Amino acid sequence: MDVSFLGGPHPQRGVGVVAPFDFALDRELWRWVPDDVSLHLTRTPFVPVEVSLHLARLVSEHETLADAVRALHAVAPEVVAYACTSGSFVGGLAGERAMCEAMTRAGALPSLTTSGALLSALEELGARRIALVTPYTVSVTRSLEEYLAEAGITVTERAFMGLTRHIWKVPYREVADMARRAARGAADALFVSCTNLPTYDVIPQLEAELRIPVISANQVTMWAALRQLGTRAVGPYQRLIDQAARRGPVLPEEQEGWA
Numbered sequence: 296m297d298v299s300f301l302g303g304p305h306p307q308r309g310v311g312v313v314a315p316f317d318f319a320l321d322r323e324l325w326r327w328v329p330d331d332v333s334l335h336l337t338r339t340p341f342v343p344v345e346v347s348l349h350l351a352r353l354v355s356e357h358e359t360l361a362d363a364v365r366a367l368h369a370v371a372p373e374v375v376a377y378a379c380t381s382g383s384f385v386g387g388l389a390g391e392r393a394m395c396e397a398m399t400r401a402g403a404l405p406s407l408t409t410s411g412a413l414l415s416a417l418e419e420l421g422a423r424r425i426a427l428v429t430p431y432t433v434s435v436t437r438s439l440e441e442y443l444a445e446a447g448i449t450v451t452e453r454a455f456m457g458l459t460r461h462i463w464k465v466p467y468r469e470v471a472d473m474a475r476r477a478a479r480g481a482a483d484a485l486f487v488s489c490t491n492l493p494t495y496d497v498i499p500q501l502e503a504e505l506r507i508p509v510i511s512a513n514q515v516t517m518w519a520a521l522r523q524l525g526t527r528a529v530g531p532y533q534r535l536i537d538q539a540a541r542r543g544p545v546l547p548e549e550q551e552g553w554a
Contacts, residue, residue, distance in 0.1 A: 311372035
């Protein structure tokens with residue numbers, strides 16, 4: 296069969312992704328990515344430590360990140376993203392900047408982290424007071440709050456689960472329940488932390504219900520990486536990536552054919 300008429304494959308632009316060894320949501324990241332962009336993922340080496348501040352420091356050591364970026368260099372991505380929230384906020388603002396610099400030196404290309412992308416997303420949305428949802432223990436959650444405070448962001452309320460493993464198994468129902476508890480205060484937006492916590496399908500539902508922007512770790516990571524390429528993340532009714540959604544939810548009586 297002659298398939299030369301197809302003319303493909305089409306050229307692909309690449310985003311390199313460095314993830315912790317226990318990251319289990321590769322498919323979720325892909326859901327934000329347009330068809331002309333490929334993700335190239337690599338993982339940090341396994342360490343026998345539960346989710347904690349200690350683990351966050353281990354998986355974000357500069358040499359570990361540099362090795363991962365050098366491995367990705369072979370497939371020539373245009374940008375590299377470190378997809379780990381705790382690993383990128385554990386050292387504060389200065390630590391996050393140093394991580395980006397270490398990755399950039401290793402690969403000679405733009406680099407970003409989930410926690411850096413979070414601050415960019417909050418700036419994009421004009422949010423200074425946020426509700427916070429995490430699967431973490433109290434100490435890891437407190438470290439995230441300290442990072443946000445350093446950036447001038449106030450946490451109005453928080454809900455956390457105290458998990459130290461298997462975070463990717465948390466169902467949407469539990470994420471939504473935590474979001475509702477955290478959003479009781481007056482917040483400009485709600486952030487769901489941890490790249491290992493599933494969030495893609497719950498974001499539109501929560502935005503419609505809570506009437507504030509809802510952002511998540513994986514969402515802001517992909518949004519920032521794709522913006523670096525000059526393109527946009529894709530996804531239904533998510534205010535961060537859809538300008539039309541920022542005008543507010545469509546109420547039932549406003550829908551076409553509503554009676």
